[in-house]
Amino acid sequence: MAQLSDDCFAFGGPLMSVDEAVGIIAARVKPVQEVESVPLMEADGRILAADISAPLPLPPFTNSAVDGYAVRSGDLPRHGEQAFAVTGRVQAGASVRQPIEPGHAVRIFTGAPMPEGADTVFMQEDVRLDEAGKVVLPPGLKPGANVRPAGEDIPFGHAALKAGQRLRPQDAALAAAFGLTEIEVIRRIRVAVFSTGDELVSPGSPRAAAQLFDSNRIMLMAMLARLGCVVSDLGIIRDDRASLAAGLKKVADAHDLILTTGGVSTGEEDHVKAAVESVGTLVLWRMAIKPGRPVGMGIIGGTPCIGLPGNPVASFVTFVHVVRPTVLALAGAIQQKLVPMPVRAAFTYKKKIARREYVRVVLSKGADGVLEATKFPREGAGLLSSLVDTDGLVELGEEVTQVEPGQTVGFLSYASLL
Numbered sequence: 001m002a003q004l005s006d007d008c009f010a011f012g013g014p015l016m017s018v019d020e021a022v023g024i025i026a027a028r029v030k031p032v033q034e035v036e037s038v039p040l041m042e043a044d045g046r047i048l049a050a051d052i053s054a055p056l057p058l059p060p061f062t063n064s065a066v067d068g069y070a071v072r073s074g075d076l077p078r079h080g081e082q083a084f085a086v087t088g089r090v091q092a093g094a095s096v097r098q099p100i101e102p103g104h105a106v107r108i109f110t111g112a113p114m115p116e117g118a119d120t121v122f123m124q125e126d127v128r129l130d131e132a133g134k135v136v137l138p139p140g141l142k143p144g145a146n147v148r149p150a151g152e153d154i155p156f157g158h159a160a161l162k163a164g165q166r167l168r169p170q171d172a173a174l175a176a177a178f179g180l181t182e183i184e185v186i187r188r189i190r191v192a193v194f195s196t197g198d199e200l201v202s203p204g205s206p207r208a209a210a211q212l213f214d215s216n217r218i219m220l221m222a223m224l225a226r227l228g229c230v231v232s233d234l235g236i237i238r239d240d241r242a243s244l245a246a247g248l249k250k251v252a253d254a255h256d257l258i259l260t261t262g263g264v265s266t267g268e269e270d271h272v273k274a275a276v277e278s279v280g281t282l283v284l285w286r287m288a289i290k291p292g293r294p295v296g297m298g299i300i301g302g303t304p305c306i307g308l309p310g311n312p313v314a315s316f317v318t319f320v321h322v323v324r325p326t327v328l329a330l331a332g333a334i335q336q337k338l339v340p341m342p343v344r345a346a347f348t349y350k351k352k353i354a355r356r357e358y359v360r361v362v363l364s365k366g367a368d369g370v371l372e373a374t375k376f377p378r379e380g381a382g383l384l385s386s387l388v389d390t391d392g393l394v395e396l397g398e399e400v401t402q403v404e405p406g407q408t409v410g411f412l413s414y415a416s417l418l
């Protein structure tokens with residue numbers, strides 16, 4: 001599956017900035033073109049393949065916004081209360097639309113079509129009935145009050161949903177309001193995932209004393225699933241260049257993206273980089289990001305391959321900045337830029353200039369009601385508890401060198417990242 005052109009990209013310098021890496025991904029990843037039709041109930045989270053223009057206005061007909069009495073605006077009482085004979089009754093769903101008689105009121109309910117000629121509705125709470133059964137209407141109501149004109153929500157023909165949009169429940173609701181039963185979406189992105197490391201065993205297998213259960217793979221697969229991908233679980237590959245190279249080559253054709261975790265550092269037992277280079281081309285290597293630094297991207301037979309670090313927190317953070325934009329680019333999605341929310345730092349922090357850093361924090365309300373980010377007490381990139389026990393990441397830009405308590409910082413909730 002050729003998503004990336006194979007011509008060699010000369011990576012410039014040892015540490016690439018996050019923005020530069022994202023720029024390369026956007027420029028080089030070719031979106032898949034295959035489209036499929038899915039029932040509305042399965043549309044949530046999928047990427048819309050083509051614009052959807054309103055095949056009918058919403059609401060489709062002018063109707064009452066309240067339970068009450070419909071009148072003609074020309075008949076509205078001007079100076080004092082006025083009694084109107086009530087002729088007719090229209091419920092929601094009623095198909096008969098008797099024209100209103102001048103000087104009369106029509107009993108009407110929320111969602112019911114306006115009788116021809118009527119254009120204003122009194123709320124039932126604002127009126128009373130007199131002994132003769134007439135409705136007594138007060139003065140002062142504006143012409144057109146409490147009426148929802150046809151098309152006030154969405155006019156006929158309006159491009160209401162856009163190609164590349166990642167559909168949410170409310171988007172599916174809009175398609176349903178248009179009467180659609182199916183929707184055209186980009187087919188799911190197929191991602192092959194494997195872990196690398198001689199120390200890893202899968203949960204369910206016996207674990208030797210110096211081994212640990214592979215946790216990254218399940219985290220990454222769950223993150224990919226949230227991004228709407230179909231995931232192939234390829235298990236664990238040993239720390240061996242030939243096995244890695246063979247594994248990468250074998251799955252490249254049948255997938256849109258290959259994701260690995262572990263073995264991307266520069267230690268003697270880190271073989272992912274060499275394996276990628278032996279069967280494909282390296283596109284980016286080492287980003288100026290913490291946690292994360294070693295993270296690589298290559299192209300194998302046209303299929304992008306991303307090597308994430310093995311430390312769980314580094315793996316998580318680099319997933320957000322490299323894998324997420326790649327998956328969205330493959331799906332032709334409008335890139336949803338992560339917008340950090342301003343919060344008050346309740347911690348001190350020092351960092352290197354020219355490197356993007358992410359601090360794991362818990363969010364809470366300060367005594368004055370302002371949202372405050374408290375740093376997780378320990379910093380290790382291997383601490384899974386630091387992801388489990390926090391609410392999100394504070395983003396510290398390349399230019400920042402220190403943070404003092406009380407300073408405003410940008411917060412990204414975990415929920416907003418996927």
Ligand code: AMP
Nearest residue numbers: 195214215216217262263264309310311
């Ligand atoms: P590496 O990137 O291979 O140097 O690994 C860095 C650290 O992350 C080591 O302590 C590994 O044991 C650990 N690690 C690597 N892969 C995984 C994984 N899939 N799940 C949990 N920890 C891992």
Ligand code: MG
Nearest residue numbers: 197262263310
């Ligand atoms: Mg390793």
